[in-house]
Amino acid sequence: MKQQRQSAIRELLVTTAIVSQDELRKKLQKRGFTVTQATLSRDFHELRVYKGPNGYALPGDLDEEDDDPGIKETLFNFGLEVKQAQNLLVLITRTSGAQPVAAALDYEDWPEMLGTIAGDDTVLVICADSKGAAALKTRMEELIG
Incomplete structure (x- = not known):
């Protein structure tokens, strides 16, 4: 079913x-x-x-050549800003963008990231430590553009 x-x-x-x-x-x-x-x-x-x-x-x-938009396209389309607070990242998205961004992040399975929680336009990204959060923040900012 x-x-x-x-x-x-x-x-x-x-x-x-x-x-x-x-x-x-x-x-x-x-x-x-x-x-x-x-x-x-x-x-x-x-x-x-x-x-x-x-x-x-x-x-x-999104793209007939690539059947998976991945995190790059998702963050580029929905991501606006990333803020860090110790081992936590707060990712601000366009309205209704948090769910697809969180799903794309979860799918990436990055080692620095423990998990995500999504609202409507905000994703909380929980990292193992502040060093991993800083590295992930830089990566996300590059993908947002």
Whole structure:
């Protein structure tokens, strides 16, 4: 059921401009899938769905040559500023950009990073120590541009 639902999500995102999770939920319901917002959020995380200027999209929609936008494109598109407080980084993003940025960071599995917590426009990045946080801050600032 999960694979079928995620396949339907992929198809809808590729063929239709979806601007809200509720809109996607209703389209899935018409196809026989009853889902909650929490289920959609988990599916979005697993599929690495991000919200761009034209609505929700899959990573492969960005560049036909590279089916994975990775952290570079995600930070370039959504990242605004990085601040450090000891072993913590606060990454400010565009509105609704925190979730895709946190997902991309989690996917990178960088050794300096222990984990992320995302709000709407802010990502808290927890690092093992302040030295790792400083290195990660520099890397992120370079990717933001």
